[in-house]
Amino acid sequence: MDKKQSGLKKLLAVRGMGQVITVGIGFVILYIAFGIMNPVFFSGKNVANLLRQIAPIVLIGVGQSYVLITGNIDLSIGSVVGMSCMISATLMTKGMNPWAAVCVTIICCLVVGIINGLLVAECKLPPFIATLGTMTIARGIAQIVNNNYNTDSIGDGAKAFRDFFYYGKMGPLYNTVIIALILWLVFNFVLSKTRTGRHIYAIGSNIEAAKLSGVNVVSTTVKVYLVSAFCACVVGLITCATSGMGTMDAGNSYEMYAVAASVIGGVSTLGGQGILLGTVIGAAIWGVLQNGLQFAGAPVAIRNIVIGVIVVVSVLLDVIVRSGKFSKKKG
Amino acid sequence: MQDEYIVELSHIMKSFPGVKALDDVSFHLKSGEVMALLGENGAGKSTLMKILSGVYTRDEGTIRIFGEEIHEMNPQKAQELGVAIIHQELNMCQHLTVAENMFLGREKVKGMVLSQREMNEEARAMLGRLNINMDPTTIVGDMSVSKQQMVEIAKALSTNARVLIMDEPTSALTSKEIDDLFVIIRKLKSEGCGIVYISHRLEELKHIVDRVTIMRDGHYITEMEFDENRMDTIIAHMVGREIKEKFPRISCPKGKKIFEVRNLNAGRMVRDVSLELYEGEIVGIAGLMGAGRTETTRAIFGVDPKESGQILLDGQEVTIRCAADAIKAGIVLAPEDRKKDGLCTKLSIRDNIALPNLDILCNALGVVNRKKEAIMTNQAVESLKIKLPNAEVDAGSLSGGNQQKVVVGKWLARNSRVVIFDEPTRGIDVAAKVEIYNLMNQLKKEGIGVLFVSSEMPEVMGISDRIIVMCDGRVTGEIMAEDATQDQILKFATQFESKIGAAD
Numbered sequence: 003m004d005k006k007q008s009g010l011k012k013l014l015a016v017r018g019m020g021q022v023i024t025v026g027i028g029f030v031i032l033y034i035a036f037g038i039m040n041p042v043f044f045s046g047k048n049v050a051n052l053l054r055q056i057a058p059i060v061l062i063g064v065g066q067s068y069v070l071i072t073g074n075i076d077l078s079i080g081s082v083v084g085m086s087c088m089i090s091a092t093l094m095t096k097g098m099n100p101w102a103a104v105c106v107t108i109i110c111c112l113v114v115g116i117i118n119g120l121l122v123a124e125c126k127l128p129p130f131i132a133t134l135g136t137m138t139i140a141r142g143i144a145q146i147v148n149n150n151y152n153t154d155s156i157g158d159g160a161k162a163f164r165d166f167f168y169y170g171k172m173g174p175l176y177n178t179v180i181i182a183l184i185l186w187l188v189f190n191f192v193l194s195k196t197r198t199g200r201h202i203y204a205i206g207s208n209i210e211a212a213k214l215s216g217v218n219v220v221s222t223t224v225k226v227y228l229v230s231a232f233c234a235c236v237v238g239l240i241t242c243a244t245s246g247m248g249t250m251d252a253g254n255s256y257e258m259y260a261v262a263a264s265v266i267g268g269v270s271t272l273g274g275q276g277i278l279l280g281t282v283i284g285a286a287i288w289g290v291l292q293n294g295l296q297f298a299g300a301p302v303a304i305r306n307i308v309i310g311v312i313v314v315v316s317v318l319l320d321v322i323v324r325s326g327k328f329s330k331k332k333g
Numbered sequence: 334m335q336d337e338y339i340v341e342l343s344h345i346m347k348s349f350p351g352v353k354a355l356d357d358v359s360f361h362l363k364s365g366e367v368m369a370l371l372g373e374n375g376a377g378k379s380t381l382m383k384i385l386s387g388v389y390t391r392d393e394g395t396i397r398i399f400g401e402e403i404h405e406m407n408p409q410k411a412q413e414l415g416v417a418i419i420h421q422e423l424n425m426c427q428h429l430t431v432a433e434n435m436f437l438g439r440e441k442v443k444g445m446v447l448s449q450r451e452m453n454e455e456a457r458a459m460l461g462r463l464n465i466n467m468d469p470t471t472i473v474g475d476m477s478v479s480k481q482q483m484v485e486i487a488k489a490l491s492t493n494a495r496v497l498i499m500d501e502p503t504s505a506l507t508s509k510e511i512d513d514l515f516v517i518i519r520k521l522k523s524e525g526c527g528i529v530y531i532s533h534r535l536e537e538l539k540h541i542v543d544r545v546t547i548m549r550d551g552h553y554i555t556e557m558e559f560d561e562n563r564m565d566t567i568i569a570h571m572v573g574r575e576i577k578e579k580f581p582r583i584s585c586p587k588g589k590k591i592f593e594v595r596n597l598n599a600g601r602m603v604r605d606v607s608l609e610l611y612e613g614e615i616v617g618i619a620g621l622m623g624a625g626r627t628e629t630t631r632a633i634f635g636v637d638p639k640e641s642g643q644i645l646l647d648g649q650e651v652t653i654r655c656a657a658d659a660i661k662a663g664i665v666l667a668p669e670d671r672k673k674d675g676l677c678t679k680l681s682i683r684d685n686i687a688l689p690n691l692d693i694l695c696n697a698l699g700v701v702n703r704k705k706e707a708i709m710t711n712q713a714v715e716s717l718k719i720k721l722p723n724a725e726v727d728a729g730s731l732s733g734g735n736q737q738k739v740v741v742g743k744w745l746a747r748n749s750r751v752v753i754f755d756e757p758t759r760g761i762d763v764a765a766k767v768e769i770y771n772l773m774n775q776l777k778k779e780g781i782g783v784l785f786v787s788s789e790m791p792e793v794m795g796i797s798d799r800i801i802v803m804c805d806g807r808v809t810g811e812i813m814a815e816d817a818t819q820d821q822i823l824k825f826a827t828q829f830e831s832k833i834g835a836a837d
Contacts, residue, residue, distance in 0.1 A: 017428075017472070195445070195446045195447055196442070196445050196446065196447060197440045197442055197445075197447060199447075200429075200433065200437070200440055200447060201437075201438075203426070203428060203429060204426045204429060204433075204437050206428070207426035207427055207428040207429055208424065208425060208426045208427060210422075210424055211424035211425055211426050211434075211437070212426065212437065212438070213408075214388065214408055214418075214420065214424050215408070215424075215437040215438035215439075216407075216408045216409040216412060216438035216439065217437065217438045274426065274427070274428035274429075275428055
């Protein structure tokens, strides 16, 4: 009993855990509610599908959370997803080995990340503007690589590629979920346990203090945008594997889904705050709402409205809780 | 060894676009001494120290630290050399803990992983050594400003600094904490550290300072042994002329009562406060930090909610629920933190002056009358003698004293009846202080009620006609300025709060 209590205390001592627990409880309630409405929701098959649906949102959410914690934003995520999908598919239809195509794609996407980071940290452009620009450019590249057409099927030669990113399974879990899980573990470790992670929080909290303490703001910011671009790239590859072709508008408005997942999970858009566990729960709420409302027969329009309301309410709740805390402290 | 210089800066030059910030400045520091670096605002003290700590790079000149000539200087290099700086503005990451802030940029790692526990332990040991009572795992943003300042000091010391630069370290501290800081400084001195101490509060110097270096307008003026009895010489060097009266005073006949606060309550820091204000007088509110003075002014002005109490202007009760009500009634506030609460630093001076007066300046459709606006700005600039290139420059680019004048200027444009100043001279130099005092005197002469909060005792005693002393959210005493002594004010200021010792 004693041990359990100290464990809980330790858990609560992790910064940002409070909100994550609140959101987690919200998630459980939501999940059970949908399950009661339609028992199929609990079935193993649906859970496996649901996880596979959530995985890409987790990935882009992780990337966006990294950027948001430094107090910046990455609007180019959705376009990088599209770029990744189109470049990989085009290369494969042209007969390139799928794994070579994957490598080329990753390099292209990381270049976008580097440019984003340099524009923001070195050239001091407002991140909103800088990534708005790269967002448009990346979408343009997605359109131009196959002369403004979606690609044909990437063919049978790419079966291993498609299995690796989407159709394959390890035990009960789809590969997509495993990829997301592994990347999440890695990036969570980096953010919470390493020096780079600490610097990411410091920059978001007070960039001036970080600079004066000898933190290399430029390189850290570039790293953050690299993580974001890399995550978006992987999601693009997953999208390509899913449909077996390249679509030019793949990943449309994913950057906003990524912000939503982060913010629902307690990441502050002002920087300095949030943990990746929250992002996972934020993405899960997102996925459950999509999936659950679909099961309940709600049209797409209603789904959008509900999700929009959830984003606003979750942040509003946080603001109310915090202001309550502050007024108590003052009084 | 004692007399060897540990820091030698010679012939340092530094220009910023359009300004020569430092022109052939030299500076020497010995080990085991406290060197005060003095000068007016804009004299280049902070710039010089930022060069020493690697924040800025010099254009010309040599830097020697412990006899070694340093060519390339940056914050990390400075840290390695044992030079640490405590900046004037708080530079803390609000979301991180005390220990995380102390080790920022030089985290301890095992392999790739941060050694959180080790850093916490070391931070705890450092805080203990400095007699600072706080838990290193506290989030910095949850602590008071003065506590944060102590963290900043602990952070600088935890780098094992041998040269410590303190830029206005006491401006946010309570008198008890200032005492603690002085104890720390003396201890460091005895351990052979060299300390550079920048402060506008000249009365602090006698407690710790050994020598002074004086700068003016980016030039080195002189270096001398500190002698309490030669303060006038020091001030003359700083301002380049003799200041005849540090506290100019004019006498006016006391007129009728214009303003009264009756039994005001607002939270724990404002309890049953009553005060009166007459025409032709300046009323000072004295007290220690945290006595509820700022809270009182905020409650009067309607920024913070009131629980009970009446406010009367010219015998009529006025209802003030928000700042706009107070402004309309003619009660205005020049807040403590100019940059944060007093000015929109990124807007022009003209915009700042116009902002609270848009009701006068706009026509029925809400369109700003640019002509009226220009006239209003010019009047303010002329009557307050604000020094500025033109009214279009950012308010943030002005010096502290001129910023304060803009804050006042925007209120005077609208026939205010009562002006409340909260720490109007904080962080501004001697000459600019006198100008602010003259400004208050001018208001007094015009029959405007002046209420004036200050932590600096000589100032309160020198400028006010009547002094109200607060302690722990209550008014504990009222003294006429001519009868007042520091001891008397301190006695009132510490009533019910015997555990807090007074600095001086």
